[in-house]
Amino acid sequence: MNQLSRFKFLIAAVLVSGCTSSSLQKEQELMSMQSQDPYIWLEEVEGQKALDFAKSENEVTLKHFKNDPAFKGIESDYRKIFFAKDRTPAVSLTNGDLYNFWQDEKNSRGLWRKTSIESYKTANPKWEVILDLDQLAKSENENWVWKGASFRKPGYDRVLLHLSRGGKDAVVVREFDLKTKSFIKDGFQIPEAKTNAFWKDENTLFVGTDWGPGSLTDSGYARIVKTWKRGTPLSSAETLVEASKTDMSAYAYTQYDEGKPHHFYQVRKGFFSTKNWYLDPSGKSIQIPKPEDAETWGLFKGNLFIELRSDFRNFKSGTLLALPLDQISKGDSALDSLQVVFAPTDKRFIETACYTKNHLITVVSDNILTKMEKVTFTAPNTWKTESLALGENGMASCYDSDEESDLYLASYTDFLTPTSTFFGDASDTENRFTLLKESPRRFDSSTLTTSRYEATSADGTKIPYFVVHKKNMKMDGKNPTLQYGYGGFQHSMTPSYMSALGKVWSEKGGVYVLTNLRGGGEFGPNWHKAVLKENRYKVYEDNIAVSEDLIKRGITSPDHLAISGGSNGGLLVGATITLRPDLYKAAIIAVPLLDMLRYHKLLAGASWMDEYGNPDDPKMREAILKYSPYQKLSPNAKYPETLVLTSTKDDRVHPGHARKFVARMKEQKHPVYYYENIEGGHAGNANIEQSILWESLKTTYLWEKLK
The missing domain is CATH 3.40.50.1820 (Alpha/Beta hydrolase fold, catalytic domain)
Structure with missing residues (x-):
């Protein structure tokens, strides 16, 4: 038993000695709550009495609506559309390939698969199945629900798979080899929790998870983020940052700019309040100078993007600013180097952006409807913007891109127009789009x-x-x-x-x-x-x-x-x-x-x-x-x-x-x-x-x- 284990053992013994009074206090608190709220017992998520309540109500509801003469026709219409053979697979772009998660009548839990851009253009794309979630759930006797994957860069050879039991936010994280299509024996694996895990490098992760008693915030998210090296037990991971219990969460992550990794961590004090730090190449932590309610975006050509949520200096709320990364060590003086990438108006605001190798594709809300613009940076401080023509009176949006090339995916839709997916190349001076798929009416x-x-x-x-x-x-x-x-x-x-x-x-x-x-x-x-x-x-x-x-x-x-x-x-x-x-x-x-x-x-x-x-x-x-x-x-x-x-x-x-x-x-x-x-x-x-x-x-x- 190591010193930490001995310490925990002694603390546990002390707690046990006071168990009777503690239990009595909790019982009194519960009785007090019940006197104020007679239905407090329904907060016991998996409590038998609460589940019986739910099942009893379900029975009444299902019987009533399924007996409605309209139900069968409505259900049939939904079934035809939800399981339609001509559904357009939604795709994301990673390292030149298109990835899709697909569910149908045969694959209720789903298939994670990929195809090429050229194949996707065809009527019947050739899909390479990476993971069959139904098969995995059956073999492991688990109720797995897909929650996504994060790629290891720059090789794109492995991912961290996020799997949920029953659809909860809490996930199990497991390292997966894309070449062998199998889980890595003795690879990274994190037990079920509301975990944030990011690749630092090919053999190191940033991990925020449930480390045990006291390690979560009052919101139930990770309070402590650690650095975990391959081949060592998770318990030996070294602490990088600790938030307080009243903060919302803490996490660390890696962003790539021009092929180089840059490491950051942050403490989210509230839903719209953060403190952020940059880990410079020597490992030194440098706090990023910004208002707490401003959000950091991505890195681009040596600049860190910051979106303002309040007026700051001479900039209006909603402005997107660029802060040169090589200036942040100057503290507040670095703010003299801020450059405007996007300036809002009363009805015009930036929603999001895609990063390609040489350009930024922004999505701008103009009186609620969205348009796209291409932004080109010329050092040291010139940001040129040009409009991209895609659709009218609807929602045109860049939703994914390849940071190692100038390729990106865009879409257009409105209430009455099926979603169309387009392929764009930001290096194209004529800003043309290629239609990849148009969803059926x-x-x-x-x-x-x-x-x-x-x-x-x-x-x-x-x-x-x-x-x-x-x-x-x-x-x-x-x-x-x-x-x-x-x-x-x-x-x-x-x-x-x-x-x-x-x-x-x-x-x-x-x-x-x-x-x-x-x-x-x-x-x-x-x-x-x-x-x-x-x-x-x-x-x-x-x-x-x-x-x-x-x-x-x-x-x-x-x-x-x-x-x-x-x-x-x-x-x-x-x-x-x-x-x-x-x-x-x-x-x-x-x-x-x-x-x-x-x-x-x-x-x-x-x-x-x-x-x-x-x-x-x-x-x-x-x-x-x-x-x-x-x-x-x-x-x-x-x-x-x-x-x-x-x-x-x-x-x-x-x-x-x-x-x-x-x-x-x-x-x-x-x-x-x-x-x-x-x-x-x-x-x-x-x-x-x-x-x-x-x-x-x-x-x-x-x-x-x-x-």
Whole structure:
């Protein structure tokens, strides 16, 4: 037994000696919580009583909707589209090859495979299967769900595979040889946890994981990042950085620039607050000078990109800046070397970027719709930008690139236009695109059109929204209408091809509304920051304003209007219907936050306090109680019949939120249906069959309530 083990043994002995009083204290705390919340037992994720509750509700819900005459037709439409033989495989670009993860009726867990660019252009690409996840799950008797792979550079000969049990965020990390298509014997392997693992070099990893008691933040993420060398036990890894328990997470990573590796680490203090360091070639840590709420992007031609989320010096929030890497050792003086790569306007903001060997392809949101631009750098400080022509009135985007060449992948879509994938070469002076694949049309869009409107929120702010509808729609208030929104974490709601929803909803006369509420990123960081913490209620006022505007225009009426949202969007729906139940006939709440007085104590909840505030702060508690759905439920209100869905395996947003909300609705005699997928994670579903059921339940419910 080494010294550390002896120390742990002694500490354990001390803890055991105080076990009785500690257990009594925990029991008293539990009794206190139960007196305040009689449904606290539903927070026990895998507790038998809680699972029995879920299974009992599932039985009622499935029986009801499967007996609906419309269910079989809706399910059939979803099945035909989700399992269509002509589905376009979504691909990523790595080292000149195209990779795809594919699920179908035969391969429910999926195949990880690759093909060449030339082969992908053909009607029937020749795929090389790298990993059969169904076969692996069967041989290992594990419920594996694919969570991705990270390549070892520069050789691209090995990957770190991320595999989840049942779809959870927590993963097992295992080293895999791409040449032999097998796991490396005695290779890197990290037990199940919410792990971040990155290659430092071919024989070293940066690892943030669960190292044992006290090694996680209050949010449940890695607090300690270590450097782990091949051939040594994980327990011997050397600590690189430690965050505090109240921070969100810590991680380290490697970025390549002009073929050379550069190492960084960061402590994420909150969702939009970080401190970053650069490890110079000698191994010295240098803190990167920047505002804490500014985000670092990638490296390009010796420059580190930094996006501002607040005004800084003479630069506006939303500006993308370049900081020469060779200047950062100067501390704050290095900020005199900042160069503007992109400057925002009131409606124009940068969303993301792809890095090629010699160019930067930026994706720019212009009044919510996106366009691409090519940026060329000439030392020491010239950034030339030119527009790239791809699509109109929709979403043109670069979504992957090869940093060792100038090749990149782009896509175009809108509500009524199937996604097309294009191949681009940034070295092409004429900026031409080659069409690789065009996804098939899944519904008749010839009778449909898209309109854009604005609603006025309670504080006078104009809230834009999209409406997809029949060209001959009558403004008589009788159109079945589905309003969807999110409104949080600077995540933009943008047009995308409606595919199956177009078939089961729009083609049959349903109106679809996509809202651009504050809290999202549609108009840059300030659009998000306007509704944080004590101003959170304004998001729900925005959502209500859109609903009222739809009714005022005659598009729909309370008897024909439904709202829907998931995760933070589930909170949006829960808050909206408890504030204004009179506006809606139906509501779909998926994988939601609903008990906002306890969200920070459940799973990853503490990481969202920058967004919602800390309920333990009396002032914030008062602000949260204005909208927290679980607390707002009243036996005296008349709520729309509600459909609530979640997943047992969701280890990000606790399923207890959904369970407790449903239990309280039932206690108060409100109409509600509940479905809990026993696996699936925060996505709700782990395979296509589960997605078909999930979506069929939602659509059957909508037509039942709104027709």
